[in-house]
Amino acid sequence: MSLTLYSCPETRSMRSLWLLNELGVPFELVSMPFDHKFLRAKEYLAIHPLGRIPALVDGDLTLFESGAICEYLCEKYESPLNRPVGHPERPHWLQWIHYAETLLVHGQNLVQQYIFVSEAERSPVVINLESRRIGKGLDMLENILANQDYILPGGFSGADTSLGFSVYFVTAFVELDAHPNVQAYFDRIWARPAFQKSMPAGQSKPLEWLLPRLGPKMSFKRKAA
Numbered sequence: 001m002s003l004t005l006y007s008c009p010e011t012r013s014m015r016s017l018w019l020l021n022e023l024g025v026p027f028e029l030v031s032m033p034f035d036h037k038f039l040r041a042k043e044y045l046a047i048h049p050l051g052r053i054p055a056l057v058d059g060d061l062t063l064f065e066s067g068a069i070c071e072y073l074c075e076k077y078e079s080p081l082n083r084p085v086g087h088p089e090r091p092h093w094l095q096w097i098h099y100a101e102t103l104l105v106h107g108q109n110l111v112q113q114y115i116f117v118s119e120a121e122r123s124p125v126v127i128n129l130e131s132r133r134i135g136k137g138l139d140m141l142e143n144i145l146a147n148q149d150y151i152l153p154g155g156f157s158g159a160d161t162s163l164g165f166s167v168y169f170v171t172a173f174v175e176l177d178a179h180p181n182v183q184a185y186f187d188r189i190w191a192r193p194a195f196q197k198s199m200p201a202g203q204s205k206p207l208e209w210l211l212p213r214l215g216p217k218m219s220f221k222r223k224a225a
């Protein structure tokens, strides 16, 4: 049965693409520009009724939601990326796959503010609130990553492809200067060949093409004592 991933560069579908590259399984990539011309086309709506990405087709099965795709692929293809039922890290593996969305949504709300909302309607309150919520998430990760390289003590897993993409995405909006352990996590992820293979070719920064349209990054630098 052949696997097909529907994807747009640097969106949540990068999680699934990265995971497939980590697993090293054969798949076909259908990469579309992030544009409703493609996402709302009749052909694509037949795959995902809401026209969102990612979507995965595996033979007769069509699946959307990046968290579900992560669990499905890790369970289907045996590898160290899975934490199967009964594994002591299983509950937290699930937690981090899904927490990744909580963190990412703050970044997505910032994209809406900067790109989709007119300047007149843009809200500094929302921008401040969403950036600070990212900061709180990073504070939590900073403590966890003080003692381990990846989000689970047992090492790199599917949960890192979910969460790692969220960390990647939010660095377009916040500096990591107050979060050195998160920065080191970001650097470890960045160095993975499967991650590099999932990035748009020739790009050296997250959301590089979008950066000129975003506001200044929030810095959480702590004041010197």
Ligand SMILES: N[C@@H](CCC(=O)N[C@@H](CS)C(=O)NCC(=O)O)C(=O)O
Pocket: 011, 012, 013, 039, 051, 052, 053, 054, 064, 065, 066, 067, 101
């Ligand atoms: N929770 C879903 C979110 C899917 C989603 O909203 N993807 C965005 C890209 S990151 C999308 O397709 N947006 C297009 C649109 O909203 O029209 C997942 O994790 O797959």
